[in-house]
Amino acid sequence: MTTDSVQPLIHAMAEKIRRELQHRDLTNPAMVGIHTGGVWIAKRLHELLQIEAPLGTLDISFYRDDFTRIGMNPQVRPSELAFSLDDRHIILIDDVLHTGRTVRAAMNELFDYGRPASIMLAVLVERSGRELPIEASVVGRKIDLGSGEHVKLTGPDPLALHILRIT
Amino acid sequence: MNGPNLQLDEKGRLRHFLTTEGLNYQVVTDILDAAESFAGVTEQSVKKVPLLRGKTIANLFFEASTRTRTTFELAAKRLSADVLNINIDASSTVKGETLLDTLRNLEAMHCDMFVVRHASSGAAHFIARHAQPHISVINAGDGRHAHPTQAMLDMFTIRRRKGPDFGALCVAIVGDIMHSRVARSQIHALNLLNTGEVRVIAPRTLIPADAESLGVHVFHDLSQGIRGVDVIIMLRLQRERMQGALLPSEHEYFHLFGLTRERLARAKPDVIVMHPGPINRGVEIDSKVADGPHSVILQQVTHGISVRMAVMSLAIRSQTTLNE
Numbered sequence: 001m002t003t004d005s006v007q008p009l010i011h012a013m014a015e016k017i018r019r020e021l022q023h024r025d026l027t028n029p030a031m032v033g034i035h036t037g038g039v040w041i042a043k044r045l046h047e048l049l050q051i052e053a054p055l056g057t058l059d060i061s062f063y064r065d066d067f068t069r070i071g072m073n074p075q076v077r078p079s080e081l082a083f084s085l086d087d088r089h090i091i092l093i094d095d096v097l098h099t100g101r102t103v104r105a106a107m108n109e110l111f112d113y114g115r116p117a118s119i120m121l122a123v124l125v126e127r128s129g130r131e132l133p134i135e136a137s138v139v140g141r142k143i144d145l146g147s148g149e150h151v152k153l154t155g156p157d158p159l160a161l162h163i164l165r166i167t
Numbered sequence: 168m169n170g171p172n173l174q175l176d177e178k179g180r181l182r183h184f185l186t187t188e189g190l191n192y193q194v195v196t197d198i199l200d201a202a203e204s205f206a207g208v209t210e211q212s213v214k215k216v217p218l219l220r221g222k223t224i225a226n227l228f229f230e231a232s233t234r235t236r237t238t239f240e241l242a243a244k245r246l247s248a249d250v251l252n253i254n255i256d257a258s259s260t261v262k263g264e265t266l267l268d269t270l271r272n273l274e275a276m277h278c279d280m281f282v283v284r285h286a287s288s289g290a291a292h293f294i295a296r297h298a299q300p301h302i303s304v305i306n307a308g309d310g311r312h313a314h315p316t317q318a319m320l321d322m323f324t325i326r327r328r329k330g331p332d333f334g335a336l337c338v339a340i341v342g343d344i345m346h347s348r349v350a351r352s353q354i355h356a357l358n359l360l361n362t363g364e365v366r367v368i369a370p371r372t373l374i375p376a377d378a379e380s381l382g383v384h385v386f387h388d389l390s391q392g393i394r395g396v397d398v399i400i401m402l403r404l405q406r407e408r409m410q411g412a413l414l415p416s417e418h419e420y421f422h423l424f425g426l427t428r429e430r431l432a433r434a435k436p437d438v439i440v441m442h443p444g445p446i447n448r449g450v451e452i453d454s455k456v457a458d459g460p461h462s463v464i465l466q467q468v469t470h471g472i473s474v475r476m477a478v479m480s481l482a483i484r485s486q487t488t489l490n491e
Contacts, residue, residue, distance in 0.1 A: 062208070062216035072218070072480050074197040076204035112213035 037095030
């Protein structure tokens with residue numbers, strides 16, 4: 001895949017999110033991207049959907065469940081949520097949905113900022129390998145990967161999807 | 168006292184935090200970067216992250232302290248650790264044997280980290296040397312030797328106000344350098360960050376004879392010493408450590424070395440004034456300066472929490488990788 005195919009995926013995601021919001025009758029949502037890839041995609045979606053609240057960003061490093069195994073990276077970007085989460089509908093954006101652990105950590109962090117009315121998950125790529133009962137409402141592209149295969153988003157400009165085979 | 172390398176693991180990462188002496192630029196910068204990350208936690212409605220959930224941290228305070236103990240406690244709680252506060256009677260002389268007994272008991276309670284404040288220099292090193300390998304030790308002030316987390320929160324305050332280029336800064340440390348573990352730790356940290364110029368300003372009786380070997384410029388006149396500086400760090404006049412006739416009187420000290428608005432005018436217009444607390448108003452600093460627009464004294468207290476969160480999580484990291 002190259003840069004060319006990421007842009008249409010994002011446009012398709014924006015359309016799906018719009019329909020989903022309409023279908024669920026949700027107004028005045030806020031958008032939050034998960035560092036790093038999720039923020040890149042969220043920036044574009046935030047613009048396409050003309051969301052009023054400033055884009056929120058999350059660095060979930062402090063909420064990871066494998067901290068005691070891998071330790072801390074001192075350069076954690078500060079999470080920025082410049083709006084009240086209380087009673088807000090949140091659209092959570094990540095690049096790749098794999099095990100579901102990142103999304104779990106992100107939801108834990110969101111709840112430390114307030115009590116959102118709802119959280120909707122939108123991802124650029126959904127791949128196999130879920131370890132938690134977490135699913136996305138909006139998916140840019142579904143990719144079936146074998147064991148040893150990984151998908152990686154590089155960016156922010158240009159955005160490109162790569163499928164890597166680690167042998 | 169053991170060498171400072173006791174505090175780094177074989178990969179050069181923080182394992183204990185005992186002194187700023189002998190650390191390196193990378194470790195010091197990692198602490199400051201991590202503290203920056205933790206500063207955001209205070210803005211959450213739940214001021215807590217689950218990083219150290221299930222860890223037990225014992226605050227061993229053999230010497231009285233309110234601010235340091237409280238901020239260590241708060242830092243540990245914001246990291247979701249369980250905290251034991253143990254105040255050991257400061258008046259009783261604590262012998263090595265008793266200290267080891269205390270240590271063994273706390274180890275038997277499965278503590279993961281000791282935060283130690285002690286009136287004897289080297290106490291934290293002693294504990295780090297004798298504690299089980301999975302335990303990290305943080306020095307919260309030992310005798311006249313070191314107070315590394317205070318020094319790091321001061322560096323953090325300077326970096327936040329003046330930017331990351333310490334090479335462009337002139338920093339003056341004023342007061343009782345002789346008895347000050349804070350000054351010692353600050354000077355090492357400022358040197359590691361390649362600070363442009365470090366000055367120490369004090370009466371001859373309150374400055375160690377070998378001060379210049381630490382790479383600082385010595386001044387005995389406050390008005391002269393603070394000319395053109397970017398940062399002034401005032402030290403507390405430590406009445407309880409003062410023995411013999413080092414000073415004529417506190418009144419006399421204020422007259423010569425007290426920071427007043429008139430004297431402050433000689434520093435750079437955007438100078439910041441720091442103080443580790445507690446302040447002796449009217450002894451080393453005038454209230455108008457301590458509460459004035461240049462003062463960042465209360466911000467230092469707030470930063471103390473983020474910096475201590477950083478040190479605790481970095482030291483625990485090395486400890487976890489130790490088990491691999």
